[in-house]
Every structure is written in C-alpha cells, then in structure tokens.
Amino acid sequence: MSDRPFQDEIPPPAGRRNDRVLILVVLLAMVLGLASPPGRRAFDTIRLLASLGGTPAFVAAQAVAYPGGRADLYGQSGPVLLLLPGAAVAGKDDPRLVRFAAALVGAGWRVMVPDLLGAKALTLSAADAAEVAQAIRHAPGDRVALAAISYAAIPAVLASLEPEVAAKVAVLAAVGPPYDARRVIGFFTTGFWQGQRLEPNAYGKWVFVLSNARRLTDTGDRTLLEAIARRRMADLGVAIDDLTPRLGPQGRAVMALLDNEDPGRVADLLDGLPPGIGDEIGRLDLAARDLSGFGPELLVIHGADDRIVPVGEGESLAAAVPHGQFYRLGNLAHADLTASGLGDGLTLGRAVYRLLEWRDRMG
Known part of the structure; x- marks a missing residue:
C-alpha cells in the first residue's frame, strides 16, 4: 500500500465536476432567494396553495369576546386577517372555513373569524355591516386585512365605507362576491345573466327566500315561506304544492318572482315585492352605492364556473372601486379556494402573492 493513499485515485470527469458546481450554484441561489422578501413570499404562496389543496396542519382556536360580538382567533403572531364567513348555518365553525x-x-397571518350572527342565521341584511365593522374595530393591531367569502363581501364593503373603519382596513380579498343585487336575483331565478343562459345553483334562490320571509308583515305568509325554503334547501326536488296554495298576496308576490323564467319580467316582479323586501334589496345593492371613495385595495377572486354568483359580478365590483384587481379562474365552483389546473393555479398564486405583500407591509 502506498504511503500516499490518495495519489492513485482517479479524478472525477470534468462533466461531473461541472454538475456539482451547478447544483451548488442552484442551492446557493435558492438560499439567497428565500432570504429575500420576494423569495419568502413566493415560498409562502406555494405553501399556502398546497395547504388549500390538501389538509393544513391543525391550529387550535382561542375564543375571544369584544363589545357586540365574539370570534375565534387562530395563530400566535403576525398581522391580523379577519376571515368573514358567507351565508352558511355553520358560520365560523364551517369545516372549510x-x-x-x-x-x-x-x-x-394571525386569523380572526368573527361569529356573524346575521349570515349564520341566513337573515341577510345591510345590518350585517355593523357586525363586521365592530369586529374590525376590536381586532388586534392598528391595521387589518379582510377576506370575505361570497355574500360576506357585501357587509365587508359597506363597513369599509365608514371612514373610521376604512382607516384600519389595508386590503380586502373577496371570493365570489355579488355586486348588482337585482341582477343576481334575476340570475338565480331565471338563469339569465346579461343575455346569457346559465344553469344556476338553486341554493341561492332558497337562501333569498329564507332571509326575506321575516320581512313580511303577514305572519302566515312568513311562516309558510320559511317552511317552503327550509324544505327545498333540504331537498330541491321535494313537493311544496301543499303549502303554496295557502299563501296570501305577499307570499304569492315572492313566489311569482321565484317561479318566473322570463328575464324581461324580473324588474317588474322585483318592484312588486312587499316593501320590506324591496327596501332591503336596495340597501344590499353595491351597484347602487357610490364606491369611488372605497379606500382599501380590493382583490376579487372569482370562478367562471360559479353558478350562484356569476363571474361578471366580481369583475364589475373590482371595476367599481379605485384600487380593484380582478383574478378570474376557470374552475373555482363558488367559494372553494382550490385551483384545478396550471393556469388557475398561477392566477390564484398571483392573488395570494399580492395578499402576502400586504402581510409584509403590515408586519
């Protein structure tokens, strides 16, 4: 054995040495990239998209109370994001949320999910904006981000029009938001939106009935409409002909709108609704509001396959505010933030990256 044990070792070929150098350069670039704010945001974007498409790690919620409300608080540190539930009976406890x-x-993020009683009870009204405003006022930190699912975008926008509240809101991300209330009602009753025929999801129709039945002055019609709505929400095909003949004038006006299939009649049928319902539709109609003074940046994420709120509604809302950005996905169902396909993944990734830019500004 030689006293210089390594002198006879065959050196690696030049190509292999170059490969090792290339790998080291790539690893160094990755390390340096992750050390930069854009690199960290890109990494966090990919991680968040992966979590949305899978099962994120469990995070325990801490119950918090504030004047006029209560919420679940997730996470121990970071800027605060208020996650606002849409119209769903599970509210803040919805497993998807x-x-x-x-x-x-x-x-x-440190995530605060308020218990919005109006949206949870499906009694949707402009008064829900007061619940959202109160949650914003009492959220930790000087500034907050908002993420609103579907209907929740309406009270989120209305609350953020108040100067005191707007001063605290940095950005609002809205998923599948409505804009023109009368146009959306026309869609889920007839299937027509701006001259196009789509197949609406009937859930929206019966949420509308349930949320508005309590606004009738005729208590008998109110009870019957609530029963009709709950029956149909449980089973869209179930018979209701044992209930509809018993309706009075107020209930029949509501059912005439629901049974109508002619888009040309929608405006007159809406105008013929009992005043309590018509007035509330007007208060919830963002298209009837002057949004030119809406201060926060608005990120609208909407799927072209949405059959509850058509994708054009989100596009219109983004265009109606000074700082609106619109992200159109091909497949998003209604409010399911799971992108399918490379194109949708890249689009959703752009929206997430922009939201994370606000996280870093606020942090």
Whole structure:
C-alpha cells in the first residue's frame, strides 16, 4: 500500500465536476432567494396553495369576546386577517372555513373569524355591516386585512365605507362576491345573466327566500315561506304544492318572482315585492352605492364556473372601486379556494402573492 493513499485515485470527469458546481450554484441561489422578501413570499404562496389543496396542519382556536360580538382567533403572531364567513348555518365553525384559517396561519397571518350572527342565521341584511365593522374595530393591531367569502363581501364593503373603519382596513380579498343585487336575483331565478343562459345553483334562490320571509308583515305568509325554503334547501326536488296554495298576496308576490323564467319580467316582479323586501334589496345593492371613495385595495377572486354568483359580478365590483384587481379562474365552483389546473393555479398564486405583500407591509 502506498504511503500516499490518495495519489492513485482517479479524478472525477470534468462533466461531473461541472454538475456539482451547478447544483451548488442552484442551492446557493435558492438560499439567497428565500432570504429575500420576494423569495419568502413566493415560498409562502406555494405553501399556502398546497395547504388549500390538501389538509393544513391543525391550529387550535382561542375564543375571544369584544363589545357586540365574539370570534375565534387562530395563530400566535403576525398581522391580523379577519376571515368573514358567507351565508352558511355553520358560520365560523364551517369545516372549510376552519381549514382556510389554518392555511392562512401557516402563511404567517394571525386569523380572526368573527361569529356573524346575521349570515349564520341566513337573515341577510345591510345590518350585517355593523357586525363586521365592530369586529374590525376590536381586532388586534392598528391595521387589518379582510377576506370575505361570497355574500360576506357585501357587509365587508359597506363597513369599509365608514371612514373610521376604512382607516384600519389595508386590503380586502373577496371570493365570489355579488355586486348588482337585482341582477343576481334575476340570475338565480331565471338563469339569465346579461343575455346569457346559465344553469344556476338553486341554493341561492332558497337562501333569498329564507332571509326575506321575516320581512313580511303577514305572519302566515312568513311562516309558510320559511317552511317552503327550509324544505327545498333540504331537498330541491321535494313537493311544496301543499303549502303554496295557502299563501296570501305577499307570499304569492315572492313566489311569482321565484317561479318566473322570463328575464324581461324580473324588474317588474322585483318592484312588486312587499316593501320590506324591496327596501332591503336596495340597501344590499353595491351597484347602487357610490364606491369611488372605497379606500382599501380590493382583490376579487372569482370562478367562471360559479353558478350562484356569476363571474361578471366580481369583475364589475373590482371595476367599481379605485384600487380593484380582478383574478378570474376557470374552475373555482363558488367559494372553494382550490385551483384545478396550471393556469388557475398561477392566477390564484398571483392573488395570494399580492395578499402576502400586504402581510409584509403590515408586519
């Protein structure tokens, strides 16, 4: 054996040495990239998208109370994002919302999910904006971000029009938001939106009935409409002909709108609704509001396959505010933040990256 044990070792070929150098350069670039704010945001964007498409790590919620409301608080540190539930009876406890909150915590947010009683009870009204405003006022930190699911975008926008509240809101991300209330009602009753025929999801129709039945002055019609709505929400094909003949003039006006299939009659049928319902539709109609003074940046994410709120509604809302950005996905159902396909993933990734830019500004 030689006393210089390595002198006979065959040196690696030049190509292999170059490969090793290239790998070291790539690894160094990755390290340097992740050390920069854009690199970290890109990494967090990918991680958040992966969490939304899978099962994010469990995050325990801390119950908090504030004047006029209560909420679940996820995460221990980071800027605060208020996650606003849409119209769903599970409210803040909806499993999809809980997973979404956990994914956001993994991306560096501290997530506050208020218990919005109006949206939870499906008694949708402009008064829901007061609940949202109160949650914003009492959220930790000087500035907050908002993420609103579907209907929740309406009270989120209305609350953020108040100067005191607007001063605290940095950005609002809205998923599948309505804009023109009369146009959306026309869609889920007839299937027509701006001259196009689509197949609406009937859930929106019966949420509308349930949320407005309590506004009738005829208590008998109110009871019957609530029963009709709950029956149809449980089973869209169930018979209701044992209930509809018993309706009075107020209930028949509502059912005439629901049974109508002619888009040309929608305006007159809406105008013929009992005043309590018509007035509330007007208060919830963002298209009837002057949004030129809306201060926060608005990120609208909407799927072209949405059959509850057509994608054009989100596009119109983004165009109606000074700082609106619109992200159109091909497949998003209604408010399911799981992108399918490379194109949708890239589009959703752009929206997430922009939201994370606000996270870094606020942090």
